[in-house]
């Protein structure tokens with residue numbers, strides 16, 4: 001069984017992330033979406049809220065597991081028996097960064113391969129940081145994030 005890890009901050013999860021995740025779940029037998037965190041760096045949403053929201057949005061996809069981890073992604077992948085890292089690509093800027101990350105991860109753990117999926121055009125401009133910015137300025141985040149996330153975030157502000 002090929003286990004893929006989809007690592008990221010997911011602060012918050014967006015429709016772009018969900019699209020990559022769904023495609024990944026069609027390709028791999030199991031996809032673990034894992035929120036990476038650094039205990040010294042506080043994000044926008046607490047880790048337990050990020051994972052709770054991801055669980056809510058992915059509850060109908062049986063081969064997806066939601067988890068979180070601290071530290072190196074490759075160490076987490078080893079622990080979970082995963083051989084694939086799943087990542088999404090939007091622009092050539094993503095590509096430059098992701099290529100370096102992928103090569104670094106491969107240098108650290110040669111059994112791991114990164115698989116990139118290119119986002120659909122309608123999700124190309126979506127990022128967690130733009131969602132946070134729109135929300136903090138009281139804009140409309142519908143269409144950027146799944147309904148459950150939209151509802152939660154709108155109650156927050």
Ligand code: ADP
Pocket residue numbers: 007008009010011014015016017020086087088089090094118119120123124125126127128
């Ligand atoms: P990180 O902090 O690791 O970049 P993110 O949560 O921002 O974490 O993103 C996780 C992964 O999802 C990355 O591979 C990123 O390129 C991808 N991603 C982010 N937004 C989108 C989107 N709109 N469409 C497709 N992939 C995306």
